[in-house]
Amino acid sequence: MANTPQSKKRARQIERRTEVNKARRSRIRTFLRKVEEAIASGNADAAKAALLAAQPELMRGVTKGVLHKNTASRKMSRLSARVKALSA
Structure with missing residues (x-):
């Protein structure tokens, strides 16, 4: 348990940062899921568009x-290979 004022402040900061990171991670997963769904549907154009949106x-x-x-590079590489295979 945090005892000093500084450690209490750090605990509060970590709590806020965790929420931000959780939201950001969720947003990334949503974009990746859209790419996966487009690949699963077999729609090459939608998959390419979703991949371009997911990359940034x-x-x-x-x-x-x-x-x-x-990790990000590996995910992009694997997804783009799958999208490329879909359009070929």
């Missing part, structure tokens, strides 16, 4: 510290 969200998650850079 993933990278924003990296800059905000929600995702590791390699």
Whole structure:
């Protein structure tokens, strides 16, 4: 349990930051789910559009510290390969 004023303040800050990060992670997952659904439906144009919308969200998650850079790159690479295979 936080005892000093500084540790109490840090606990409050962490609580607020956790909420922001949770919302950001949820937003990223929503964009990724839209890409997955477009791939599952077999619609190449929708999948490509969803992928283009998801890419900046993933990278924003990296800059905000929600995702590791390699994780975002791996997800983008795998999704774009699947979209490319769908359109071919």
